[in-house]
Amino acid sequence: MKNVIVYVEQKKGATRKVTFEMLSEARKIADALGGRAVAVVLGSGAAQVAEQIKGYPVDAIQLVEDPAVEQFLLDPIVHYVELAAKNVGPSLILIPNTLSGRDLAGRLLARLNAGVAADVTEIVVTNGRVECVSPKLGGALVTHCVLRAGDYGIATIRPGAFTAAPGGSGAQIERHDVSNATYALAIERDVEEGSGEMALEEAPVVIAGGRGMGGAEPFTSMLKPLADAFGGAVGASRAAADAGWVSYSLQIGQTGKTVSPPLYIAVGISGAIQHKVGMRASGTIVAINKDASAPIAEFADLTVVGDAFAIVPELTKLVTAAKQ
Amino acid sequence: MKIVVTVKLVPDPNGVKNIDPATKRLVRAGVETVINPYDEYALEAALQLKERVGGDSTVTVFCMSPESLKESLRKALAMGADGAVMLSDAALEGSDVWASAHAMSLALKRIGFDLLVVGGLTDDGSTGAVPGALAEFLGVPCLTNVRKIDIADGKVRVERETDGGYQEVTGALPMLVTTALTIGEPRYPSLKGIMGAKKKPIEMLSVADIGAGDAVGAAASKTELLSFAPPPARGAGKIVTPEDPAAGAATILAFLQEKKLV
Numbered sequence: 393m394k395n396v397i398v399y400v401e402q403k404k405g406a407t408r409k410v411t412f413e414m415l416s417e418a419r420k421i422a423d424a425l426g427g428r429a430v431a432v433v434l435g436s437g438a439a440q441v442a443e444q445i446k447g448y449p450v451d452a453i454q455l456v457e458d459p460a461v462e463q464f465l466l467d468p469i470v471h472y473v474e475l476a477a478k479n480v481g482p483s484l485i486l487i488p489n490t491l492s493g494r495d496l497a498g499r500l501l502a503r504l505n506a507g508v509a510a511d512v513t514e515i516v517v518t519n520g521r522v523e524c525v526s527p528k529l530g531g532a533l534v535t536h537c538v539l540r541a542g543d544y545g546i547a548t549i550r551p552g553a554f555t556a557a558p559g560g561s562g563a564q565i566e567r568h569d570v571s572n573a574t575y576a577l578a579i580e581r582d583v584e585e586g587s588g589e590m591a592l593e594e595a596p597v598v599i600a601g602g603r604g605m606g607g608a609e610p611f612t613s614m615l616k617p618l619a620d621a622f623g624g625a626v627g628a629s630r631a632a633a634d635a636g637w638v639s640y641s642l643q644i645g646q647t648g649k650t651v652s653p654p655l656y657i658a659v660g661i662s663g664a665i666q667h668k669v670g671m672r673a674s675g676t677i678v679a680i681n682k683d684a685s686a687p688i689a690e691f692a693d694l695t696v697v698g699d700a701f702a703i704v705p706e707l708t709k710l711v712t713a714a715k716q
Numbered sequence: 717m718k719i720v721v722t723v724k725l726v727p728d729p730n731g732v733k734n735i736d737p738a739t740k741r742l743v744r745a746g747v748e749t750v751i752n753p754y755d756e757y758a759l760e761a762a763l764q765l766k767e768r769v770g771g772d773s774t775v776t777v778f779c780m781s782p783e784s785l786k787e788s789l790r791k792a793l794a795m796g797a798d799g800a801v802m803l804s805d806a807a808l809e810g811s812d813v814w815a816s817a818h819a820m821s822l823a824l825k826r827i828g829f830d831l832l833v834v835g836g837l838t839d840d841g842s843t844g845a846v847p848g849a850l851a852e853f854l855g856v857p858c859l860t861n862v863r864k865i866d867i868a869d870g871k872v873r874v875e876r877e878t879d880g881g882y883q884e885v886t887g888a889l890p891m892l893v894t895t896a897l898t899i900g901e902p903r904y905p906s907l908k909g910i911m912g913a914k915k916k917p918i919e920m921l922s923v924a925d926i927g928a929g930d931a932v933g934a935a936a937s938k939t940e941l942l943s944f945a946p947p948p949a950r951g952a953g954k955i956v957t958p959e960d961p962a963a964g965a966a967t968i969l970a971f972l973q974e975k976k977l978v
């Protein structure tokens with residue numbers, strides 16, 4: 393394992409913040425291994441994304457502008473990343489730890505007979521040995537996963553765990569030919585529901601509401617103004633999404649988004665383990681909950697016990713005033 | 717239709733987790749073993765499909781786990797699965813995702829299936845890489861995070877959740893799907909189910925039965941895993957019960973200003 397490949401997730405020419413974080417980390421790892429760092433961008437929007445990432449310190453950006461990437465389920469992506477890996481040779485492949493990222497990691501693992509380290513927040517290279525650090529079981533333990541040196545390795549990277557740092561002398565853009573492979577699983581319909589998705593993972597402040605909100609209305613009339621006062625975004629617990637109060641794209645936790653903003657305010661959320669794993673790495677956690685014994689009080693930095701409907705509007709006023 | 721559901725046995729997600737400072741491993745003693753919560757949704761989806769498709773459809777649960785945990789699998793039978801197969805062998809110890817998925821795929825080939833229903837993520841390892849790896853090793857299409865499944869004439873039409881919406885995709889059997897939680901809340905076992913489960917078969921398979929040879933366990937794994945106690949938790953938080961809402965809001969603002977967050 394000498395080189396590093398970054399799989400750049402993109403949709404309609406836009407990518408996520410985790411891409412820049414991975415590109416920056418890839419440079420450090422490649423330097424430590426004495427190899428190259430290569431980004432792979434696939435699909436119709438690939439050229440547009442290549443422009444956005446070329447200020448980051450990778451050696452090359454491989455592009456394949458194949459519309460099949462949007463027309464079929466994952467198979468074309470698996471195919472192209474496998475090809476790229478086989479061209480580059482035994483390497484460490486960085487993939488974002490998202491829904492589709494995990495699918496890709498599993499598929500490649502079998503095709504490349506690779507090891508996988510999941511939900512990685514730190515990578516340490518010592519004398520060619522790649523060790524990936526991940527918090528597990530809601531933070532009850534930390535695993536160090538060593539990827540075998542002679543094989544391919546895959547690390548799924550937790551969004552927000554690494555720092556994005558532009559730089560480098562300009563990556564070389566390499567256009568690759570569209571493959572004549574055929575794929576079976578055509579996407580017949582692709583519906584976008586939530587729009588706040590990118591904003592949520594990238595917001596500096598997340599105001600998350602739970603079952604304690606009692607309905608959809610408080611998310612727009614109460615939590616949104618507080619989020620606006622901070623310049624942040626609104627998120628939710630699974631209970632709130634299941635109740636249909638907000639779109640699933642706002643859900644934070646094991647089966648939703650992982651966020652780690654500098655400030656997380658949980659409003660009427662009990663702090664179940666499945667919620668905790670998605671927000672535990674936030675810088676500062678504040679909870680507003682009428683129950684002092686809710687599990688969230690065990691890991692929040694500050695818990696204010698009381699009725700959210702009375703406290704939040706007051707807080708919005710104070711924050712708005714303080715920011716002026 | 718033969719439906720097989722994969723189920724992992726994990727420490728109770730709500731149980732207290734401690735690390736033994738000597739072995740650096742999770743202390744299993746005193747923590748109940750349960751079916752991975754996500755896999756109960758996969759099982760629920762399979763049971764609903766069986767009810768809808770009817771005929772001679774069956775639901776078989778498959779689990780790779782130490783034999784000592786066998787009884788924890790009864791709940792799946794009590795929920796309505798027709799039978800279970802367990803792959804247990806000391807040689808499987810220390811398997812990583814590659815080695816686990818590889819061994820599981822050999823067992824699943826032997827069991828045979830039309831539809832393989834897999835959970836999305838486990839509560840312990842939580843790599844989420846097993847489903848994709850299984851699909852590749854088994855050479856079947858892989859449709860993940862599915863919330864709706866319709867089967868007619870060997871064609872499977874699914875609705876799958878994406879990061880920001882959903883997609884509709886059609887594929888052919890045999891296939892692997894993973895379920896989203898929105899597929900439906902898992903049922904509770906009925907009293908009749910619980911009684912019946914005691915008599916349902918749990919077939920045991922060994923590494924020799926599946927012909928995995930040496931490709932098992934820690935030696936065949938592509939990773940080496942060490943676990944540690946987490947770094948010291950963030951300083952114990954403050955819990956404040958304010959006089960009135962305004963005081964509560966002021967407490968938060970003062971705290972955030974002290975941390976330079978406002």
Ligand SMILES: Cc1cc2nc3c(=O)[nH]c(=O)nc-3n(C[C@H](O)[C@H](O)[C@H](O)COP(=O)(O)OP(=O)(O)OC[C@H]3O[C@@H](n4cnc5c(N)ncnc54)[C@H](O)[C@@H]3O)c2cc1C
Pocket residue numbers: 601602603604605628629630631632643644645646647648649659660661662663664665666667670680681682683686698699700701753754897
């Ligand atoms: C496999 C699996 C995956 C899951 N994945 C996720 C996930 O990704 N994300 C997730 O969030 N959950 C997930 N869950 C669900 C999780 O277990 C909890 O059920 C859920 O997080 C609870 O949401 P909640 O805190 O909003 O609701 P509750 O647990 O009902 O808590 C509501 C809280 O609001 C407080 N409250 C009520 N009224 C007020 C008020 N007026 N003012 C202040 N406080 C008030 C209450 O005291 C209580 O603490 C998952 C579960 C399973 C089984």
Ligand SMILES: Cc1cc2nc3c(=O)[nH]c(=O)nc-3n(C[C@H](O)[C@H](O)[C@H](O)COP(=O)(O)OP(=O)(O)OC[C@H]3O[C@@H](n4cnc5c(N)ncnc54)[C@H](O)[C@@H]3O)c2cc1C
Pocket residue numbers: 507508509510528529535537722723724725752754755758778779780781811812813814816833834835836837838840841842843844845846847939941
């Ligand atoms: C704390 C911890 C951290 C770990 N970290 C890593 C790591 O970074 N890399 C690595 O290679 N291995 C790791 N492992 C080992 C890994 O968990 C096992 O190899 C495991 O069998 C499969 O991985 P998973 O739990 O991540 O499954 P996931 O991929 O999260 O599981 C998805 C679905 O696959 C099915 N499934 C998974 N395992 C089984 C099973 N044994 N029997 C039946 N169905 C199953 C279930 O339906 C499940 O919902 C770790 C284990 C632990 C306990």
